Amino acid sequence: MRNKHLTPKQLLIKTLFWGLIIWICGTILLPIFAVTMYSLADETTYPRSGGDMVIPPHWGQEGNLLHHFKMVWILEDLPVYLARSLVLALGTVILSITLSAPAAYAFVRFRFPFRKILLLSFFVFMMMPDIVFGVSLFSMFYKWGLINTIIGVIMVHTLRAIPLTLLILNGVFESIPPTLEEAAFTMGTSRLRTLRKVILPLSAPGVAAASIYAFLLSWDDFVLTVLVGGPESYNLAVLASRFMIGTDVQHYRASATAVIMLVPVLFVNFFVQRYMKSDYLTGGMARDF
Template identity: 35%
Template sequence: MGMHPVLQRVVVLFLLLWALGPVAWMLLTSIKPDTLVAASPPVWVFEPTLSNYVTLLGSTDFQRYLTNTLIVATITSALAATLGFLSAYAFTRFRFRGATSLPLFYLVVRMVPRITLVLPLYVIFTQMHLLNTRAALIVAYTTFALPFGIWMMIGFLKELPIDLEEAAAVDGCNRWQVLQKVVVPLASPGIAVTAIFAFLLGWNEFLFSLILAGPDSRTLPVLIASFDTDRGVLWGQFSAAAVSIMLPVAAVALLLQRRIVSGLTMGAVKG
């Protein structure tokens, strides 16, 4: 027996409020005057101000952290998508020892809590003279994004008809040409999903950025934490920074939602 339509609407409305309520509160806080941010009871009618955004966007710290975030997230996305696709292609198209067990090993790496790897990565990057650099974050993020990319692409490539590759080979294409002209176009939804999720990891991750990066290489999530000062939390600037981080990602998700859904559903059929 299905749920009554009215009850369904009530449940959906409750879930929407539960999910979007904090976001709406954050948006309101970002445009409130500082004197009204902590008012009790909350003030709902006020004259909006963009002073928090002006202060934030004019800050050299924000500009530096934004640049770091874009560089780290973009390179992480490109590496995870490229290496994940090539690894998955090898696992699904070639027979070799470990072709079945290695993907499971990568999945175990994905399941390990990040906090347990902070100290080993700190020591390794110190010895390699990568500590406090963007390269350290890129390596760390790619390490965690790659297992997801491999598993996503394995499930996706298993669904692609191998007959098309064989037909291209019969027509005279070598392995690289088959990969470039046949497999990559067909696998583009899965590659896009892998790239997007890796980008989100590099965009949102906090722990590694806090510990493995220095003041000149940290990313935006660490900047948000800096608004918790000894004078209290600067909620206006805190919210403005959170909105500035959230909006680009939300815009990308909305623009590419069809490709994301198609990539996830296609790759989830077999795995």
């Protein structure tokens, strides 16, 4: 029979490990729990002034559990912000992957001067604060007439997303053997078609990871959207911030907006999850020729 007794050292390591797991889960889940409670609570009774209340004593308001969601949906034109946020996020995904994939492929398969320096420069862009990045682009976008436009916000989100999406795809493309491309070339396939029909299908997990990053960056971006956007191009993150600014702070409507923002994020992660499986590493090449 297996000895289940642990030495003091093993017990300490196990305790620290599970303590760290619980701490990480609590750090992640506590804000979600808080905004959910605020979004469903009666604002006249929750929270108590002493702050000793965790679960609301009364749910909803005016007999409606979803009162705060209803107020945000009707009074704040939330459907417009929701649709706009989806357009911005999906546009950022499409544009960033479209630009990053050929660039990453070129970095992997071609050797040219200053290649490593150029790759390193993308890390510099990633370290640049959003406020510095946005201010440096503002005057240029203003001259081009892209301020307060959907296209302008998509472009600035894409420029922010490209450094990491390119580095993700660069690592994925490097793991694909060049012999697969050589086999496609012998069949008369062009390099661009090889990228589209061979490399990208084999890189589905990496493309999915890069797409999730680009989507989330655009979906919850606040600083760049405020700097480059305007009333006609603001997303849900800007709407949520409006409830927390000024003397009339509306925690409940801000929380309802935050919960609504979580739903598409969970859906995207659930949908793209299947492309992260290893089955997609080997499929989809032969049928495309």
